[in-house]
Amino acid sequence: MDVIALVGPSGTGKSHRALMVARQNKADAIIDDGILIKNNKIIAGHSAKREASKIMAIRRAVFVVPGHAEEVKEAIKTVKPERILILGTSENMVHRIDKALELPPISKIINIADIATKAEMAKAQFYRNKEGKHIIPVPTIELKSHFSGYLVDPIQSFFKKSSTKRRRLGEKSIVRPIFSYYGRLIIDDTTIVEIIKYIAKDKTFDFKPSHIHLTHIWEDGEDKGIKLSFQVVLKYGNHIPTLIRAIQKKIKEVIEYMTGMIVHDINIIVKGLRFA
Numbered sequence: 001m002d003v004i005a006l007v008g009p010s011g012t013g014k015s016h017r018a019l020m021v022a023r024q025n026k027a028d029a030i031i032d033d034g035i036l037i038k039n040n041k042i043i044a045g046h047s048a049k050r051e052a053s054k055i056m057a058i059r060r061a062v063f064v065v066p067g068h069a070e071e072v073k074e075a076i077k078t079v080k081p082e083r084i085l086i087l088g089t090s091e092n093m094v095h096r097i098d099k100a101l102e103l104p105p106i107s108k109i110i111n112i113a114d115i116a117t118k119a120e121m122a123k124a125q126f127y128r129n130k131e132g133k134h135i136i137p138v139p140t141i142e143l144k145s146h147f148s149g150y151l152v153d154p155i156q157s158f159f160k161k162s163s164t165k166r167r168r169l170g171e172k173s174i175v176r177p178i179f180s181y182y183g184r185l186i187i188d189d190t191t192i193v194e195i196i197k198y199i200a201k202d203k204t205f206d207f208k209p210s211h212i213h214l215t216h217i218w219e220d221g222e223d224k225g226i227k228l229s230f231q232v233v234l235k236y237g238n239h240i241p242t243l244i245r246a247i248q249k250k251i252k253e254v255i256e257y258m259t260g261m262i263v264h265d266i267n268i269i270v271k272g273l274r275f276a
Contacts, residue, residue: 228263
């Protein structure tokens with residue numbers, strides 16, 4: 001198996017040109033924004049364009065969401081592509097994807113600036129920034145179960161075989177994701193602490209947290225998520241095990257939604273009860 005890559009800033013037309021680049025370089029599979037595509041079909045993965053938050057989309061695109069890489073790796077073993085084209089915003093990103101999926105080293109990197117004019121890239125960025133349009137290099141019918149409610153319209157792609165004949169290459173679809181993401185985003189640990197304190201004020205839970213401790217889980221230089229522990233004083237009158245489970249669930253949901261960080265463990269120690 002061989003691996004090549006197409007890189008360029010977000011919104012410059014990589015996905016729009018993915019089918020053409022794949023054909024010209026004899027790649028029979030494409031990895032784009034978290035999904036594995038082969039023969040115009042989504043074989044495995046979950047598109048980053050479906051995520052509701054920017055950070056979760058980035059994590060999805062580079063396969064650090066638990067279980068995502070494993071699903072795609074198994075699919076690659078099953079379909080056995082001869083050459084895979086990886087799309088990414090930078091060389092660092094495509095190398096991270098390559099490593100996460102345990103693929104052979106990338107043999108060739110193509111820059112979008114070498115195959116598209118400045119005017120074409122500017123036009124692509126206009127549609128991305130102003131209209132929120134994103135391209136996915138698969139047919140619209142293939143996307144219906146994945147992007148219900150977000151489809152805009154399909155685009156036919158062609159490869160010019162001669163001056164008089166054109167051969168159909170495949171179909172691409174335009175979607176409108178909930179978000180657009182650019183650049184590098186960093187979440188400070190104090191943000192997590194403030195989220196916990198904010199949830200504590202909710203009358204449904206009504207607890208007083210203290211000694212909040214956050215630990216990052218690192219693996220091969222990648223932040224794989226966090227573990228939390230803290231003490232609480234609860235209001236008297238609630239069933240403690242039920243309330244603790246509800247607090248854990250709420251904190252996990254809010255942190256993962258707002259930051260994209262994966263919360264592996266939340267250990268809560270009940271320090272005391274209050275009667276007022």
